[in-house]
Amino acid sequence: MADKPVPIAEKRLMDVKLGELTSWATTKDFSPNGIIAAIRRGHDRYYNKYINVKKGGIGGVAMLLTGYVLLSYVWEYDHIKHDRWRKYH
Amino acid sequence: MLSRLVLVSASALKSSGALGAGLVQASRSLHSSPQSLAPMPALPEKGGKVRHGIIPEELFQLLYPKTGVTGPYMLGTGLLLYLLSKEVYVVNHETFAAASIGIVIVYGIKKFGPDVAALADKLNEEKVAKAQEVKDVAMASLAQAIAEEKKEQWRAEGRQALFDAKRNNVANLLETNHRERVHLVTNEVKKRLDYQIALQHLARNHGKQSIAKCITDLKMLAKARQAKATA
Numbered sequence: 591m592a593d594k595p596v597p598i599a600e601k602r603l604m605d606v607k608l609g610e611l612t613s614w615a616t617t618k619d620f621s622p623n624g625i626i627a628a629i630r631r632g633h634d635r636y637y638n639k640y641i642n643v644k645k646g647g648i649g650g651v652a653m654l655l656t657g658y659v660l661l662s663y664v665w666e667y668d669h670i671k672h673d674r675w676r677k678y679h
Numbered sequence: 680m681l682s683r684l685v686l687v688s689a690s691a692l693k694s695s696g697a698l699g700a701g702l703v704q705a706s707r708s709l710h711s712s713p714q715s716l717a718p719m720p721a722l723p724e725k726g727g728k729v730r731h732g733i734i735p736e737e738l739f740q741l742l743y744p745k746t747g748v749t750g751p752y753m754l755g756t757g758l759l760l761y762l763l764s765k766e767v768y769v770v771n772h773e774t775f776a777a778a779s780i781g782i783v784i785v786y787g788i789k790k791f792g793p794d795v796a797a798l799a800d801k802l803n804e805e806k807v808a809k810a811q812e813v814k815d816v817a818m819a820s821l822a823q824a825i826a827e828e829k830k831e832q833w834r835a836e837g838r839q840a841l842f843d844a845k846r847n848n849v850a851n852l853l854e855t856n857h858r859e860r861v862h863l864v865t866n867e868v869k870k871r872l873d874y875q876i877a878l879q880h881l882a883r884n885h886g887k888q889s890i891a892k893c894i895t896d897l898k899m900l901a902k903a904r905q906a907k908a909t910a
Contacts, residue, residue, distance in 0.1 A: 650730025673771040
C-alpha cells in the first residue's frame with residue numbers, strides 16, 4: 591500500500607530508508623536549542639516509560655546506573671589499557 | 680522499587696506534581712472551555728518490562744523472530760567472550776571490586792525489594808487518599824451549595840403563592856367590609872320602614888280602638904239610661 595508521501599523531515603528514524611539517511615540527518619535541528627529540545631524529548635520518553643508509573647521496578651534506575659558504569663569504563667579505557675594481561679591478542 | 684522511591688521524592692519536590700496537575704485538570708474539565716487531555720490520563724500501572732534488571736525487553740522481542748528464545752543469551756555470551764579474549768574488557772582489581780559490589784547489590788535487592796516496594800506503594804496510596812479527600816470535600820461542599828441555591832430558587836417561586844394569598848386576604852377583607860356596610864344599610868332601612876308600619880298600625884288601631892271604645896261607652900250609657908228609664 592502506498593501511503594501519502596510524507597516529507598523526509600517528519601519521518602521517525604526507523605522509517606527512514608538507508609538512501610535517505612543523510613538527507614534526513616541534514617533536516618534535523620542541531621542548534622543548541624534543538625539539541626536541548628532533543629535531550630528533553632529523550633528524557634521525557636525514558637522517564638514516562640520507566641519511572642513515571644504506579645509500580646515501577648528496579649529497571650528504570652538500574653539501566654541508568656549500568657549505562658553510567660559502561661560510559662565511565664569507555665572514558666577510562668585509555669588508562670585501563672595498561673592493566674592488560676597480554677600485549678598481543 | 681527504587682523507581683518508586685524516586686517517583687515519591689520527585690513528586691514531593693514537584694509539590695505533588697502529577698497528582699496536583701491531575702487534580703487541576705479534572706476540575707478544569709467541569710467548565711466547558713476546550714481543553715485537550717481532559718480528564719488527565721491516569722499513570723500507567725507498570726513501567727516498560729526489563730529483564731534481569733538491566734536489559735529492556737525490546738531487545739528480546741527484536742531477536743525472537745530470527746533466533747528464538749536463546750538468541751539474546753547467545754549474543755550476550757559471544758559478546759562477553761569477545762570482550763574478554765580481546766581484552767576490550769580488562770580483568771584487574773576493579774573487576775573483583777565490581778563483582779563483590781554486584782553480589783551485594785543483587786542480594787540486597789532480592790531480599791528487601793518487595794518490602795521497599797510495599798512501603799513506596801503505601802506512601803503513594805496515602806498521598807492519593809489525601810488528594811482524593813480534598814477533592815471529595817470540595818465536591819461535597821459544591822454540591823451542597825448547588826442544592827441550597829436550588830432551594831432558594833424554589834423559595835423565590837413560592838413567593839408568588841404568598842402574594843396570591845395576600846391578595847386573597849385583602850379581597851376577603853374588602854368583601855366583608857362591603858357586605859357589612861350593605862347589611863348596615865338594609866338594617867337601617869328596615870328599621871325606618873318598620874317604624875312607619877308601626878305608626879300606621881298604631882294610627883289605624885287607635886282609630887278602631889277609639890271607635891270601639893265609643894261604641895262600648897255608648898252601649899253602657901244606653902244600658903244605664905234604659906235601666907234608669909225603667910226604674
